[in-house]
Amino acid sequence: MKFTKMQGIGNDYIYINCFEEKVDDPSALSIRLSDRHFGIGSDGLILIEPSDIADCKMDMYNADGSRGMMCGNGIRCVGKYVYERGIAKKDVLTVETLSGVKTLKLSVKDGKVGEIEVNMGSPILEPEKIPASFQGEKVVNQPLTVGGKEYRVTCVSMGNPHCIVFVPDTKSLPIEKIGPQFENHPAFPERVNTEFVQVHSEHEVSMRVWERGSGETLACGTGACATAVACVLNQKTGREVLVHLLGGDLNIRWDEISNNVFMRGPAEFSFDGTVEI
Template sequence: MKFTKMQGIGNDYVYVNCFEEKVEDPSALAIQVSDRHFGIGSDGLILICPSEVADCEMAMYNADGSRGEMCGNGVRCVGKYMYDYGLTDKTEITVETLAGIKTLQLFVENGKVAKVRVDMGSPILTPAEIPVVAEGDKAVDEPILVDGKEYHMTCVSMGNPHAVVYVDDVDNLPIEEIGPKFESHERFPRRVNTEFVKVLDRHTVQMRVWERGSAETLACGTGACAVAVSCILNGLTEDEVTVKLLGGDLEIQWDQEKNKVYMTGPATVVFDGELK
């Protein structure tokens, strides 16, 4: 089976072109290829498949084999793959995901896609739809007790659930201890991705992310979008935010008039290979 390893600001996946390849058990394959010692090494597996409603379909699996609804960094790489590997000659394409159809604008330099702007759609703020157990019509600055300590979270779904928590020190946060406790907390029926955030100024924030099914990753595109929405809801930033992640920066805009979130960032091929 031929594959391509790609990364979006350090959020790396193994990509398989299912226009040409057939994957029988994607969950098992995701576990196999994600292993950084005995496999290829990645945050998961993404299949690029034919679609009846879009230019292609993105089927995304986490490192533990669980299916994910959406991956912002992953979908940018799908756009780059479609163009760079000759599956399309368009610079605006649509991608079918479990979180709906996403529209991608491809920025081409020297015949290759350098960065991608993704229409991530409208943020979901209704607790039951995220889902999170909370009172009221939004979970904004909502208290939550984790391991005996009270935190405040703002919950947003960008097709997958996120809890945004503000902290004073992102760099020294014991994320390996606290991340799993948020992920499996009883208030999140489908588990949750947790973003720990420090606001640097009205246009810039810093974050680390604990992703359900993958532990800490260098970047999370949907998480960066959720963080920007959360910051705006809490009055902490303007509508355009640079989100600084361990793997690099993403530019996020929440157009509140259209109620659309746009994410712009790079996409990079690491290498091509073949799994025997």
């Protein structure tokens, strides 16, 4: 089977063109291929498939085999792949995901895709829809005891659940210890992605992320979007913010009129290969 390794600011996935290939058990394949010692190595597996309602469909699986609803860095890579590999030679693309059809605007120069802006849709703030077991219409700066310590959390879904925690310093954070405690906390019935955020100014923040099913990753696009929303809800930044992640930067804008969140960032090919399945 042919595959392509791609990354969006260090958030790396294995991509399979299912216009040409067939995958019978993507969950098991993701577990096997994502292993960084015995497999190819990645944060997961993304299948690029035909769609009846969009230019293509994105079907993603985390490194532990669990299925993901949406991946912001992954969908930018899908856009670059679909354009440069000739599946849909359009600078405005639509991609079907489990969290709806997303629209991508591609910056193209000399046939190569540079930055990509994705309309990630509107944030979901109702606890039961995230899902998160809290009372009230929103979860903004609410107390949550994790590992015997109380944190103040804000919860947002961008097609998958996120819990945002503001911290004074992201670099010294013991994320390997507290990340799993958040991910598997009973307040989150479908587990949760957790963003630990340090605010530098009203236009700039840093973020580390613990992703459900993958552990700490270098970047998370939906997490950056959820972080920007949480920053506005907690009156920490304006509606447009530069988010520094371990793998690079994303520009996030929460449009007040449409209520949609727009993410802009790069996508890169790493290499192509073949693997026996």
